[in-house]
Amino acid sequence: MLSSPEPNSPAHFEGSTDKRIDSQSIPGIPHLDKTSAKMGPMRELTLGTSLGSPTRGQPKSPTYTQLPQTIRKLEQKDLQDILSQQSVFIDVRPFHAYSTSRIKNAIHLAVPSTLVKRQSYSLNSIINSIPVESHQKNLLMEYLENPDGKSPLKVVVYDSESSSKHCLSLLYHIFSKFSDFNCHQGGFDVYCLEGGFSSIRCSSVIDSSPLSTSASGPDPSSNAPGKSAKASLFGGFTLPSATPSNQKFLRSIGGNSPRVNETSSGFSYHFNVPSGLHEKADRLPKWLQFLVTTKESGIVDVLTQRFNKIEKSEQVRLKTAIGSVKEVQHAPSVCTPSALCPACDTIDYELPKGIENGYKNRYKNIWPYEHSRVKVETQQDDDYINANYISYEDLSDLSYIATQNPLQATYEDFWNLIQCNNTNVIVCLNKQKPAELVGQDLKYFDSQEFPASHMEVKKVSVEDHGDFVVRHLQLLKESHPLQKVYQIEYRGWPDFGVPDSFSGIIELLHYKNKLIESEHLNKQIVVHCSAGCGRTGCFITTDMVLDRLRTQSDKKFSEIDKKPSDGKVDVWGSDDVIYKSVQSQRTQRVSMVQNLRQFIVCYEIVLNYLAENNVY
Numbered sequence: 218m219l220s221s222p223e224p225n226s227p228a229h230f231e232g233s234t235d236k237r238i239d240s241q242s243i244p245g246i247p248h249l250d251k252t253s254a255k256m257g258p259m260r261e262l263t264l265g266t267s268l269g270s271p272t273r274g275q276p277k278s279p280t281y282t283q284l285p286q287t288i289r290k291l292e293q294k295d296l297q298d299i300l301s302q303q304s305v306f307i308d309v310r311p312f313h314a315y316s317t318s319r320i321k322n323a324i325h326l327a328v329p330s331t332l333v334k335r336q337s338y339s340l341n342s343i344i345n346s347i348p349v350e351s352h353q354k355n356l357l358m359e360y361l362e363n364p365d366g367k368s369p370l371k372v373v374v375y376d377s378e379s380s381s382k383h384c385l386s387l388l389y390h391i392f393s394k395f396s397d398f399n400c401h402q403g404g405f406d407v408y409c410l411e412g413g414f415s416s417i418r419c420s421s422v423i424d425s426s427p428l429s430t431s432a433s434g435p436d437p438s439s440n441a442p443g444k445s446a447k448a449s450l451f452g453g454f455t456l457p458s459a460t461p462s463n464q465k466f467l468r469s470i471g472g473n474s475p476r477v478n479e480t481s482s483g484f485s486y487h488f489n490v491p492s493g494l495h496e497k498a499d500r501l502p503k504w505l506q507f508l509v510t511t512k513e514s515g516i517v518d519v520l521t522q523r524f525n526k527i528e529k530s531e532q533v534r535l536k537t538a539i540g541s542v543k544e545v546q547h548a549p550s551v552c553t554p555s556a557l558c559p560a561c562d563t564i565d566y567e568l569p570k571g572i573e574n575g576y577k578n579r580y581k582n583i584w585p586y587e588h589s590r591v592k593v594e595t596q597q598d599d600d601y602i603n604a605n606y607i608s609y610e611d612l613s614d615l616s617y618i619a620t621q622n623p624l625q626a627t628y629e630d631f632w633n634l635i636q637c638n639n640t641n642v643i644v645c646l647n648k649q650k651p652a653e654l655v656g657q658d659l660k661y662f663d664s665q666e667f668p669a670s671h672m673e674v675k676k677v678s679v680e681d682h683g684d685f686v687v688r689h690l691q692l693l694k695e696s697h698p699l700q701k702v703y704q705i706e707y708r709g710w711p712d713f714g715v716p717d718s719f720s721g722i723i724e725l726l727h728y729k730n731k732l733i734e735s736e737h738l739n740k741q742i743v744v745h746c747s748a749g750c751g752r753t754g755c756f757i758t759t760d761m762v763l764d765r766l767r768t769q770s771d772k773k774f775s776e777i778d779k780k781p782s783d784g785k786v787d788v789w790g791s792d793d794v795i796y797k798s799v800q801s802q803r804t805q806r807v808s809m810v811q812n813l814r815q816f817i818v819c820y821e822i823v824l825n826y827l828a829e830n831n832v833y
Contacts, residue, residue: 364404491828671695684721751811
């Protein structure tokens, strides 16, 4: 995900410093995420001076004034006593700080905050990401796998400054994972060190000796061929190194899920072909026929190769977007008619120049391209929202706005987007938890007012359709007519995963189409998941392909050289329209259809649609 963030595409570039963007600040751009389970009371800090001259009052990062359930506070005076017992200390400060000095026998944990926040990322995954094998790590794994019959293991997790009444985001979400585990199985007594490492006054508990080479940061080339052993040692995460920050930023884009190799080796996937299609392969669109005539391993190999082409194309675009040199050279290895390289297409790839907008991003590595980003009208002379216009006119006349799940700090911007674009339909692809369970006052679709924008949202009714929920809302803005808005929430699609039911997605698409037609609504819809890339890209891809299957007027059994009368791509021909659609979307927003599993799901949904509707 996504995802997670699901959000898993470009990585490992050699790049130059970006003079347009404060690249030293990009990897650490602050962002708000108040969606993790069991959130406690929160207060917001302001941006520091390291980002230039930000607007007063912009939040830097959420802090929490109450620890998660089962987490205890550890006073400095009791530190020596815990050290004398069987215990594990986990240091989550930056690696350079840990390498300088640390609590004796503490192990270092380097894990992306975007992963820790995801429900699907378990405590087991966090512990496995500890880069160096040690007695402490093995002890943690032993208690994770078999907590029964043992006295609880004492675990102290600390950063530089957090306390029980001022807990920073990363530490809080790690505590939440321990708390969730304890609520179900027990096994750990977990402590928050009051004041963090910076408050320690007893030098006898501090180790300032140099680290052994096994605990140092990895070779920047560890991801090169032949270095797989070292890469696996670090659990897939790169510890901080002297790598230029624009390269780090590139590596972080889409880096929230497992990557794939050039072939499908090591990637396991059971491809779903509906019963009855094997006998009718010759009646399917030509670009889909291989899916029912090829062995499963061959299917996954082909789709892996296509997805890797998409990934490589995006790497080139992103290198251009954050690079200071705009005179890029032709890249024949990725340049195809379906996806021109930046030297050949007409798009100027840039990321937004306003680094102060970081707090409006749910994830620090998902930014909208400047050329396609949506601009909102507000009273504060700030048009930024993390959203992009998406379309592929060669395939379908449908159009979309892809965006992230709104943060509470961006609710007003989100509804300004809805109002400015006269949007009537919102498709939500991540299950929405009640506000009180995720530390929010309201969900974005709850009744609320925005006085600065002279705008009000009213929730009129809610309908349960099994796989999805439909909320009928009204948007009222001064001097504007009442605007009907339908929010459709699909509840069965986990981040970075596949839908619980292909039929449920197809039913959702049918419902959306009938609603727009019967109510005479705006066909341009807003689609979001968590990051607005993975599941969002899957939905948009399948919606456009199925729309083309329904609307293409030329018969599917026409001659090979006959072109559709409307000038669009022939959905019954040989061109893979899913591949072409994803390539097109990636030129408009990063990481659309975020990983290989989601890419394959697009083909499965289309096949299931053809089977369910006898469209062959």
